[in-house]
Amino acid sequence: MLRGYRVMLDRDLAGVYGVKPIALRQQVKRNLDRFPPDFMFQLTRDEVELLVSQSVIPSVRSLGGSMPLVFTQEGAATLSGVLRSARAVQANIAIMRAFVKMRTTLSANREQLRKLMEIEAKVLRHDRDLAAVFDAIRQLMDIPPPNPKKRRIGF
Secondary structure, X not given: OEOOEOOEEHHHHHHHHOOOHHHHHHHHHHOXXXXXXXXXXXXXXXXXXXXXXXXXXXXXXXXXXXXXXXXXXHHHHHHHHHOOOHHHHHHHHHHHHHHHHHHHHHHHHHHHHHHHHHHHHHHHHHHHXXXXXXXXXXXXXXXXXXXXXXXOXXX
């Protein structure tokens, strides 16, 4: 977690996508307009020292001599569309398929939610109708039955 984002280092993403870190940085620099600050940012010296002190990174030298770039999940997905390695292409295709499936699932859930709301409305209407029936029965039960004139038996 850095600056309120969950991030991955450029060198780690380079390994994931099967490219060298320097090639990754070059592609990012060529496509900076695709990486707003909430997708990617460069670490400061203080942030790097913090990572080294927490043993997340063994040493500053292991970063390759420059301040690393870090990518949020959106940046990592965008990076898959910028890089040309076979893994990056496959990752980009998988991401697109996942988004389409997610949108389809959300659409289906929206329809189910609409139907559930209709059923809920019907149940509430029936509840109100039943309450009215029970109120009427209670009112009838509270009124004593009329006393019919009793016929006398005998003379």
